Amino acid sequence: MNCNEDNQQESDRFFKEFNDQLQKETNETGIFLPAMIKNRTTLKPTFKDAIPQIIASCIIHCIVIQGGINMAYSTVLNNGLQKAEGKLRISKDQESWIASLVTISLPIGSLLTGPLMDKFGRKSICLLTCIPASISWILILLSNSISTIYAGRVIAGASAGLSTVGLVYVSEITHPQLRAMLLCLNSVFVSLGILITCCLAVWLRWDTMAAVFLVLNCCVFLALFIVPESPYWLMCFSNGMLNENSTGRAEKSLKWLNRREIIYEQEYARIKEISSTRVMNAESSKTLLQSINLFYKELMLPTVYKPMCILFFLLLLQQLSGAYVVIFYAISVFKEIGGTFGAGLDAYGALVMLGVIRFIMSILTAYFSKRYGRRVLCISSGLGMTFSMFFSAMYMYLTSSCDENGTVKQTMANQKWLLLVIVLFYVCTSSLGFVVIPWTLIGELLPISVRGTGSGLMVSLAYIMMFGVIKSYPYAIEGMGGQGIFFFFSFTSLLGTSFVYFFLPETLGRTFTEIEQYFTTNRKTRSC
Template identity: 50%
Template sequence: MHCHNDNSKLTGRLSIFIQLVSICKSTDEWKEILYLLFVCIYVICIRMKAVDSNFTQTGASAALINDNPKTVRIFGSTSLQCDKNEDAVSDASSFIVNRSDDRETTSNLEDLAKNIKWTDAVPQIIASVIACLTVIPAGINMAYSAILLPQLQEPSSPIPITKHEASWIASLVTISLPLGSLAVGPLMDRFGRKALLIATCIPFFACWLLIGTAKGIYTIYIARVLAGASAGLTTVALVYTSEVTHPKMRPMLLGLNSVFVSFGILLTCFLSLFFTWRTIAFIFAGISGASIFCLLLLPESPYWVITFRENQLDLARRSIRWIYKDARVSEYHLSTIIESKQGQGYQPVNKDQVQPKSGFSIYLEPRVYKPLLMLLFLFLFQQLSGAYVIIFYAVNLFLKIGGNFGEGLDEYGALLLLGAIRFIMSIVASGCSRKFGRRPLMIISGLGMTISTLTAGLYMYYMELIDQKHIKDTGVLPGKSDDLFLLICLLAYVCMGALGILVIPWTLIGEVLPTEVKGKLGGFVISVAYVMMFAVVKVFPFTMDLFGVQGIFYLFATTSFLGVAYAYIFLPETFGKSFSEIERFFTR
């Protein structure tokens, strides 16, 4: 019985009253019993009014069983059999009181399900960490060429390479990555999130073995293409994490994706201090192999099972019991997933309820195309703001701004400092996203990037005026100045970028896209993002020659501020929201 308004409440109570009268009027004392019923119902209605405000439709429904006027059942509790005797009044009273108690229990269950404790979230944290093991190689891919190319270019290298061949080794990863991004959607939808997580590690394992045993340049080419395509498949880690985590924990745990990518970069730099490129390749192959065994421990995504495997409800129930150890909470979340797929209220679930949607028409629904367009524009502003390109050309940019940062700190020391800041800030961003949400971090991040790059540009302009005045007054060129302030501005720019713009657009893929299309459209969005990244990285040197470093800073400041304006207007807050609530935002 749905208790959404006072009329429905009154109707339900009168229905119970009529059933009880029909039971009692056949007895000799029916008049006395009827009087007692009036008294009981009056008292109980007052009590029910107090709990109705907390009552939600999660199992406290009362219904007649098989149209039997003597039997009433409460979902989730035992049925009441009213015999034709003088105990009918006490049974009826206890029934309605128990019904009220069930409502209170239901309200507590809903509160328990919506507010998760850290101790209860441990299985979700473990699952997210294991899933993110697959993105470590994505960070390794970025940094590995930095240690591979110098060693191959040495005179004693077993595989000598030219400058042209070195550029192909570095760029093949970026060019081939969209191959995996486009394929990941259909693959994860057909075979499941867990299966594809495991499958992602296999080509990574193969590529590192190829590099470790390579005897020619073409073997390295093949391995790099394989590594790039495999990195495109790692989108499944974002999708999986979003589907196995509680809405309160999801923002933080999705941030682990950036943390593990940054860890892959740092791990590569650390190992390069002790080992050669071949030994490092074998170490990475071992890490990929170990990841496979860890991934076998994970449950399948219950969202995927409900959406794409309608005949395997038991599998969905086992998966969600792995995630939520409390049986009542897991059943509540299972029914919530069913509700998000069908728009129905809480009710007992069965196999016939799950009907996945298909066809091209789903892409024309606002809940699909609106978040898709929003993500594409967010990635456009992400790339144009220079959040990634500055990392690719960090050493060259440090040299452009002078490279004189004080005693003992050259451009390579500044690069190491930049990498450490990015790693630390990715951890900070992951924690902050759980407390502050997406929108504040995106806006603060963009404003910080705007201020830092604008300050750097104005500082360079101010220093140019001082130098010109010095030349005009003395007729000689000024000495080399300390460029530490510009380095601080650049590091602040990277720091603020890692707080939001570098991280959040990627994690939003797992949140704002509906489950039915999350795999396909997630891969498409990531492919477009990497095409944008490739274009920006490719034209950056020419843009810097055209506008100069000062002009580049002004350009980054402008695009960062435009990104802030876009996020403020169009980006919804997803923190603590269920998938169905996020979908409702885009259907308004």
């Protein structure tokens, strides 16, 4: 009897260990949620604990308001210059350059921001972004030629590229349980920039708006002095690493961000572990050649090249889905689908609706990302984009006809409001995840050793792709027509949804160490 009891106990212990191991391996996939997140040993912060991190994140995210303004301002500037008289009147080619220059120059800033933020600190580069942004608005405000406007747009793009540092800063100062939501605030503030521009466009001229944005940028610069430096940078990069001064500053910064002692101790231990590895790597990279060699070796690690490949394809499909075309050429798009939509609503009224919808949805995305994670939002967003663009294309196809001269006419001209609703639904669903999540993942998927340089590289590639899409749109719409473009956007959105389903891991509630472990674990083992 005792022998049987011993055997039973041994069997029970075996199956318990087996189930524990199976649960651990299942959790490592990072694909299904949120069951494994609720049982983490990391102490969950209260709202009171989160307040300092929320304040710091909101202030830092103010630098990306400029990015949203750059996007929406292009359609306002182009429309204003088209109505202008004299030497500032623009052609279609100049219109496409004004819209796209801000995207092709952005990689200049994003490539520089990696080494700059590692050398001088995250907060310092956040302050730096405001200087070229102010110069760009001064140039546009005082412009008397197209060349000056081009110069202003190029400098604005470079400044927006530097704002990549905001994603890295927020990912490093926030608790793992808060990181998803606070990183999504990046999109909230981009949407705020779009909303401000859309609303001001109803009342102000393009040059008066430039003066308003210059004042706003100066206010953001002053607000940045409130926040502390990233404790990760202070301990992993600052002044030869782990000297007494940098450690003391890191502790002070951590205490500012984590007021409760037990959470402060957890975060300090986590950073100390990462900084130790960073110090050992730094000791082997004394010269520039050795640093380049070290970066190349790190690039060959699965913890680096796997997330970079995922981010590249995700950002490529994001750009080809047309989400940014609707913003950069909003007035043009609204005119393409009708221009007037009844009840006194014109293209400018639709522009304000676009700004409001994108802003509200970006706030909801920040909230939902904390509850449902990245994958659910991206898949839901991609499906919504797919169906809305498909229905838009089908509507235009079914309600248009050609007369004997080959002129296209709308057979349901008094129902254009329906097409506007579908396009705005596309904006709504794109803002739910597919436009937002890929940018926040840059600050999460890349390991600390290459996060500065890697994030700059990924943002650069994204905006080079955006430049190609934005620059070619006026010619694509002329060659393919509105319905052809919308069919293409629908197909690309479906591809993006499929990619997310099969390849994107879930990062909700996971520490940086756990995310790195996901990419080093064998896929067959993770599927057990």
